[in-house]
Amino acid sequence: MNKIITVIEMGYIVYMWNYFKTKYSIHNLWETPLMNQIPNFFKHTINTGNYESKICPLGNVAAFALALWVFFRDIIVKNSLRLKKINIFIFSLVLVLSFAMNLNAFIYFIPVFIYEFYFLKIN
Numbered sequence: 001m002n003k004i005i006t007v008i009e010m011g012y013i014v015y016m017w018n019y020f021k022t023k024y025s026i027h028n029l030w031e032t033p034l035m036n037q038i039p040n041f042f043k044h045t046i047n048t049g050n051y052e053s054k055i056c057p058l059g060n061v062a063a064f065a066l067a068l069w070v071f072f073r074d075i076i077v078k079n080s081l082r083l084k085k086i087n088i089f090i091f092s093l094v095l096v097l098s099f100a101m102n103l104n105a106f107i108y109f110i111p112v113f114i115y116e117f118y119f120l121k122i123n
Contacts, residue, residue: 006074009115010067016108017063023051026103034101044102054104066094084120091116 025047035043044056055063069090077083095113098106 002074006070009112010070013067013070013109013112014063017055017059017105018053020055020108021051021053023049025054026107028100028103031102042101044104054102055108056102059098059102059105062094066090087116087120 025045027046032046035046041057044054044059045052046054069087073083073087091113094109095106098109
């Protein structure tokens with residue numbers, strides 16, 4: 001059962017940050033001015049009204065890296081106290097950066113954060 005949940009989590013992470021499209025954009029106050037000052041690799045669309053992905057190229061790459069991490073953590077290494085601490089650090093970093101850089105990315109990942117911080121901590 002754990003392997004099925006792992007595959008579902010990996011698929012959700014990759015899908016939401018690479019293939020999910022919407023015409024709605026939610027952003028922080030500082031995102032719009034920030035988009036004019038950063039390299040294209042960090043830019044995402046804001047309030048275009050177009051049906052498109054709202055995730056930047058960095059998020060696209062990060063989704064695959066996170067999916068690989070989840071695979072490594074659950075399938076290859078499994079339970080380890082050190083691994084759990086690293087996992088909490090990684091997902092805490094993703095939480096803070098996604099909130100600061102792209103609120104859409106943060107909102108898409110709320111189910112992942114709930115699973116990682118609540119359900120995995122219980123086990």
